[in-house]
Amino acid sequence: MKNLVRLLMLALLVSACNSTQKEEEKPTIELQMAMDSTVTEKQVNFKAIDSDEALIATALMAAPAESREGCKVIGINMAGEWVTFREGSNEFIVITDDPSKPGFNAACYHQDLEPFMARGRELRAQGKSGGEIFDIREAEVKSGQLEMGNPGSTLHIYYGSKTNYEPETNKVEDAIYRYVVYLPFATSESTGLPEVPISPDHPWIMNPGTHRAHIMISPKPESQDF
Structure with a gap:
């Protein structure tokens, strides 16, 4: 029973880590706005x-x-x-x-x-x-x-x-x-x-x-x- 509990806890921990990693890989709203601003600025420069x-x-x-x-x-x-x-x-x-x-x-x-x-x-x-x-x-x-x-x-x-x-x-x-x-x-x-x-x-x-x-x-x- 204890082994089963440990396995469940380990699975939940791995899932949480993966979820956190995916969230970290997504660009933040501020970063996305900065990227969009750079593109717009490049177009305006002409x-x-x-x-x-x-x-x-x-x-x-x-x-x-x-x-x-x-x-x-x-x-x-x-x-x-x-x-x-x-x-x-x-x-x-x-x-x-x-x-x-x-x-x-x-x-x-x-x-x-x-x-x-x-x-x-x-x-x-x-x-x-x-x-x-x-x-x-x-x-x-x-x-x-x-x-x-x-x-x-x-x-x-x-x-x-x-x-x-x-x-x-x-x-x-x-x-x-x-x-x-x-x-x-x-x-x-x-x-x-x-x-x-x-x-x-x-x-x-x-x-x-x-x-x-x-x-x-x-x-x-x-x-x-x-």
Whole structure:
């Protein structure tokens, strides 16, 4: 009889301990409120890109971190004018997002690509289509009239569908990167790269055999597991 009583008492004690442990594992109301507040605060931290200063700050995110301070910054300001926001002291030129267009798209490229980029802007301003711009620049590069810099000149693109940014970091909400390495007239055979990506983040060559041949590199978003 005594053994039975001891077993019952032991079972009740184990049950009580398990119940206490489960209660301790549950977040308290105060902790849950704090967690919810943190999530809400993170969402509130994003604000609209609504000033020239914000245009510059977010566009510089396209450049390598160690080079941002010396980049030249150009683009369309909040008033809709094409301007030079600031002169640079290194080899990079940054183009800000166009605030009149949906989504976000900023770019950073090597200064040796400026004649090529500027020619594209000039032809677009004339109302030329994408195909016409390609053909005109193809002919001009082949003839030596248009320079594209040294093979291997780079273009960094920072883009996304949203136009909010986090002022503390200047990161644009959900924006991602893409990198381009220009190798005029390179081919799959001359580089060993495929003409289509083997996987989403695999480098490949686009427009092979033309003036606009370039290596495409699209890293996976930071939020995506490797």
